[in-house]
Amino acid sequence: MKILTAIMIALWASAPVHAHSGEEHGASAQTEGGHAAALGQPGDAAQVTRTVRVSMSDAMRFAPARIEVRQGETIRFRVENRGRLRHEMVLGTLAELKAHAELMARFPHMEHDDPNAVTVEPGQTGELIWQFTHPGTFHFACLVPGHFEAGMRGAIIVRANEPASSRRKS
16 A cells, blocks of 8 residues: 555655545646636636536547636536446546546546536436636547547547727727
């Protein structure tokens, strides 16, 4: 057990994502400069501007696989698992998600308890609320071992808000 703890501590210190010896990821990884901080922050349910429905399937696909939002929007993702396997939706940069997928392959029993992730059992629906504070192209993926590699990922395009001075006056 001491060896496993030492390995987990070493991985936590060197990886861009956080793995804890209890095989869970925690919300502490979401703060300034942490995993998913590049695209925003956990959203407040009272500030939701719209709901986006996302389905997941055992064909290792999300529908839709491309989502557009505006900078500053708080989105409620209603994530439905239409398959027979457990799936998840994790938000992040592509580099973060790739590194995280590699970590999950080495430690397949790790579970997520992050505000930028939702794990959904077969036939169930989950929810994820996120505020997109930075413009750019970001990603989401299923990090259950093998699912990311099979192509279970998508893109989120965050459009920058126009400055008030550049908006047309009617």
